[in-house]
Amino acid sequence: MRISKMMATLGTAALLGLASAASLTGPAAAETVIHRGNGAEPESLDPHKLTGVPEANILYDLSEGLLVLSPKAEPAPGVAESWDISDDGTTYTFHLRQNAKWSNGDPVTAEDFVYSLRRAVDPATASDYAPILGVIKNAEPIIAGEEKDLAKLGVEAIDPQTLKITLNSSTPYFLGLLTHSISWPVHKATVEKFGDQWTRPGNSVTNGPYTITEWTPQSRIVLTKNPNFWDAANVKIDKVVWYPIDDLAEEFKRFRAGELDVTSVVPSDQIPWIRKNLAKQYHNVPYLGTYYYVVNLTKEPLGSDLKLRQALALAIDRKILVEKITQAGQLPAYSWVPPGIPGYEPAQTSDAKMSQAERNEMAKKLLAEAGYGPDKPLNVEILYNTNENHRKIAIAIAGMWKKTLGVNAAITNQEWKVYLDTRDKKQFELVRAAWIGDYADASNFLDLFLSTAGERNDAGYNNPKFDELMKKASVTANPQERNKILHDAEQVFLNDLPIIPIYHYTNNYLVADKVQGWVDNVLGYQLTRYLSVAG
């Protein structure tokens, strides 16, 4: 009897423990709420410390920079109403809104931006993305710790409503760069008072359409409309709940059950079913990213023989890969920079318009010319980070190479961190990689392969002609001219083939019918302030 009594008591206690954990539900049903899946728990909600997309999604609701993303993901006036650019393109003068306010009622002033930009480049903040601000005068020496005086940063508050930013040279994509969270303001008094805890509900003061009211790690983040936001009248949704669901199948089920209004992604093996049954809710959108294999140019024989690299690139039937394996409408890639950057036309490899039969022909020819064939087969090794999709693609490509060229490809995989380490140390021959653009400009892709890029240039690419063109582009003020030079640089790059482009990404998500105002765009950001929920 005593055991069961004890068990009963413990059991009741546990269940009561559960029941008591339930808090009061929110206010009356007149409030509009949207539930969005977000893929992963944010690493930080500090705009100067975050690095990933889940963090950026939430921060676009919490904060607003000088510029903001329009529904089409183009730079639009944010805190800055208007701006003047000097003739040589190095000085930007921003005129801030009179009615821009922080969530606690304080006005947003130019001084806030000065403080925030200095904080972003301050070595003590240890910000991952600080180098993006390298275009601002003295930013790079400050980040490197050579310049100790933060006040030397080329940012100045002329008066509370006017901010002057001085750049090293003309940077046509600077306005687009300002839509990245690294340049957004933080509230000085809050940061100084609470330190690392400033982003928590109750402490946090932000200047965007929402404020953070609940943060339960691994469960949900609740944002509530900020009445002090200058454009609050146009923000139609009162509450947005972000869920860090990393299990794709579960996110999909919760959407189907009506618990989520938007998903962050879609399980690729369900796509055929979704296309048939949830066609209206399914969004398949080009995304600014490329999936590719890096060639280790410091390793023989691929490193020195262009013909071998070309043969391998040609023999891949990308159409089959995207139709049969990834199945999410990806675009076969014959360029490094993906399409969709306004004003930029990506360069292409010479085989872009050929049929696969023609490509295979050419590949065989090139392989023979390089001195390889059935009696001297080429052996290569492909490395990828442990993931089912990457595995399928690697196996498919290895199969294509074997069939068309008789190449023996050994396939290995490593856990994520080990894989990153291996890439840094250049201990691979071919490694799978992907790059998603941080902002809509071709330099964001091309800069990775400058000879001065250090470990980021994991191919070990070194072409003075490429470096020269990139340098020329960085000092060209006229956007069309600059894009043309970047195009030429990309062509030089593709002619050398230090990477094998495979496909360009698409974003796949499900959006419930009741969500309105959703505009698909190439950056994959849909700010909640532009959305509304019907019914």
Place this chain on the structure above:
Amino acid sequence: MLRFAVKRAFGAIPTLLLIIAITFFMMRLAPGGPFDKERKVTAEVEANLRRAYHLDEPLWMQFGRYLGKLLQGDFGPSFQYKDFSVNELIWNGFDVSWRLGLSAMILAFCIGVTIGSIAALRQNSGVDYATMGLAMTGIAVPNFVVAPILTLVFGLYLSWLPVGGWGDGDLQHAILPITALALPQIAVIARLTRGSMIEVLRSNFVRTARAKGLPERIAVSRHAVKAAMLPVVSYLGPWTANIITGSVIIEQIFGIPGTGRYFVTAALNRDYTLVLGVVIFYGAIIIVLNLLVDLIYGWLDPKVRYD
């Protein structure tokens, strides 16, 4: 009994210290670090990051620094989740995990012991074979198969319960995870109970109870069950430690904010402080629960004495 408990508690300290040291140094052996990302940071930023987290100091100095902070109860900041300290992450997670875990344990215990006892009493009958067969299935089918099926049936198709999430921590969000956690354990406990019960039912003191004229029901429930519990309690000790610190799979599938997932994700992310935090936490819980198990032994079996 108290002296025994205190002696054990003191003996646990060197064990914990050893665990901490091994974990600390082993973590550093793994290639890759907490700040390695696809978007490789520049050398200057990496230097800044390492300095901010004291990773540029010699290893023994970092270890000393960590121990010093530990003595003050500070597990340090999380490398991965920069806005939270390890204390907060573990505390908030445990607050959820223990409720789920304890509920599942009690459910599994009550049902498992009942089923096992019935099977033992009706040994070699149809009931026995049926229940033990079901138990075998329960043990064999992994929980990452059971859990999604539960969400599919009860969440999506029948709409009786939410598919996932923790909501406000209310009962309807907890039912499916508790069930998924408890099901395989019901099977194990049932089998353990049955085996142990069969043996105990043949023992002298039960025969005495029957000979004295006690109804079978009392002989079983008051005398036999207690003695049969010994192997179950031995099993429950470590398993309870496991379940109240959270199951990685259940938490991931149901979206529960517990500590379970940290055991895996922290190591994969090379979040050194979080790994150490959960390891120490888990180690401490196991030590406490093992002690509890030994004390319960003393209560269950009068022949056991500690002094």
